[in-house]
Amino acid sequence: MSEVQGGPVEQPRRSHSPWSLQVARVSGIPIRVHFTFLFLLVWIFLTGGGNLGVVLLVVLLFFCVVLHELGHALVAKRFGVMTKDITLYPIGGVAMLQGRPKPVQEFWIALAGPAVNVVIALLLFGLSFAVNGHPPSLSGIAPGASLIDALFTANLILPAFNMVPAFPMDGGRVLRAVLAFKLPEARATQIAGGIGQFLAIIFGFYGLFHQPPNPIWMIIAFFVFLGASQEVQATVGLSFMEGKYVRDAMLTKYRVISSGASMDEAGKMLLAGFEHDFPVVAGEDVIGVLSRNDIARGLSTDGPSGYVAGQMSREFRRIAPDVPLESAFEMFSEGEGAPILVMEGEKLVGMLTTENLSEFIMLEHAKSRQRNGHRR
Ligand SMILES: [Zn+2]
Incomplete structure (x- = not known):
């Protein structure tokens, strides 16, 4: 394959x-x-x-x-x-x-x-x-x-x-593309993905009941099935971001930590709230991001009295609040999932995490169900 x-x-x-x-x-x-x-x-x-x-x-x-x-x-x-x-x-x-x-x-x-x-x-x-x-x-x-x-x-x-039109295999992508000439992309992906999963089940049964059983078909079935569901989910998620901006989805309640704070203080902040990552500030300026892993590493190498500045990552991703939300999604898909800081000029105005982006999609999904009359 x-x-x-x-x-x-x-x-x-x-x-x-x-x-x-x-x-x-x-x-x-x-x-x-x-x-x-x-x-x-x-x-x-x-x-x-x-x-x-x-x-x-x-x-x-x-x-x-x-x-x-x-x-x-x-x-x-x-x-x-x-x-x-x-x-x-x-x-x-x-x-x-x-x-x-x-x-x-x-x-x-x-x-x-x-x-x-x-x-x-x-x-x-x-x-x-x-x-x-x-x-x-x-x-x-x-x-x-x-x-x-x-x-x-x-x-x-x-x-x-x-x-074979088993999305996400090549034939399935051609099928999705052709469907998307006429339909919204999310709908086209849902249809192609459904056909892909149906064919994956057939591949799987073929491998299972073949004499002798053929594991290659079962493995292909597994990857096609999984690939289809992942891409459908992501494309449908993307469709909910259309016409939305970073400002609409960003976290606005978050805590910052001073670069001069100790690892002990950082550890206490981590325990006290839900966040895993903290923007690091020196006066008014944002100079880095301190993650949960940085705190753990800092505590094991420098001990509780070590400084935040010594462990934070100075390279962080930033985005402006008026940028389309899809761009943030693309940034997440390229990186390792670290948060993106939302900056208006040099001023920190919010934060985006994979978690709150998926919450945003969840809420938009719920709203669209309500609009379409799917009430339970
Ligand atoms: Zn190919």
Whole structure:
């Protein structure tokens, strides 16, 4: 399986998995390999009786998967949507996009990946003529198949499978994009996501009742199901932010801590309230943010008499109150979930956390249900 993931319509996440290794960089996009993928190679080598040919085939297959993902990423780049990275997992690759493409852009971005595999298949077709004097056979990836035949077959299966309209797989993204030509994006995502989850259940049952049971189908089913529900949730959440500004959702009751305060005082503040993060001030100026982790670290290294200034992070994210709320959501999706300070010039006027953003969405959702007459 290979797929492309929209960055801001995801839950806030780390910039990349700590369990992956960067192996290359193409057009500024880091290509990473997840450690489980290396396990897969070792496992194939061992179960294949030390057959290096099979390992070579798998490496070449995944090279095709990387090209597929680069197809998504480079078309996205043409539309000004950057890709954070491409990561290879045992069941496929993921290109992590950093922006939110418009429906027509998503349509082309999603198609570009499978199109790359079709082009590779055509090249292999020509190569087979040049080397063997006949077209490649659809031998499958069965043992004993020649490398060209196996790769040719794989590069036909890969795009065919990816075009199954199981959102968030490529075909599902094309479907969502087409639906969004006519419908609001949230509605289009809900429909595509519902179809994706339905197909995921079918994949899962197929894997379960196949003789012998096939765990690969079950794993794919799991990821499609989960991916669909996450993206539907996030897109519906985003739709509630339309026409809203940072000012509408920000926390206005919060406590600040002085940079000269001690870790002991910071610890007491943490216990006394609900907040996990405190803006740090020196006189009138905001100079950093002190998080729960900073306090714990400070207490263990400097002890209770250590200063806040020694542990706070001086780099913090800021946003103006009159900026559309969606921009804040995008900032959260890029970072690690640390709060964003709302500043009017140099003056602190509020704070945004992932928690109060989700509360905002919850309330907007409730209001829209009331407007639509869903009363219980
Ligand atoms: Zn794809």
